[in-house]
Amino acid sequence: DTAVSQTPKYLVTQMGNDKSIKCEQNLGHDTMYWYKQDSKKFLKIMFSYNNKELIINETVPNRFSPKSPDKAHLNLHINSLELGDSAVYFCASSPQGVGYTFGSGTRLTVV
């Protein structure tokens, strides 16, 4: 009964590959997000979607393409992976008035 679930939990891949991370929320929230936590531990927003509509695209390289097939899902596809993409990626969701619920994260390592 995980509220926000993302898969996979760990992802190790070579430079240049294309990979996807999936996220699903069963909370009925209207808004979903992707956050990136780098080695310095800053949690920075990458994208937000409100009812499947892209709201925020925060200066992220266009190698990153989010897709929201419905308001319960927000997937992240990354093309041509680079070493600097190594980080922990968190999916989150929120209703209008309260705080975020985060997934458990996907640790991406590009080698």
Added chain:
Amino acid sequence: DAKTTQPTSMDCAEGRAANLPCNHSTISGNEYVYWYRQIHSQGPQYIIHGLKNNETNEMASLIITEDRKSSTLILPHATLRDTAVYYCIVRPSNSGGYQKVTFGIGTKLQVIP
């Protein structure tokens, strides 16, 4: 982008109250103060939020100063499981997905046996 400042780290003895401060001197009238924590490399967990009145729930209490420029998160009886990084952020409560919220470095709370 973070609109809050917090001490980088704090220690607290197990069983004692942990008081975590946060400055948000540029907070707007419609912005709430939210607190989250991140244990190890898990996803951040919502703790509490408030606008101007003090708030309490089963996890913690939130004290907001009258001028709303600072707040304190209180964990009344800290346990070892409260060791985590605590983030204080401000955002409008009804911002939906429109608010670009970045979590700062937060305060690393170490609860000591």
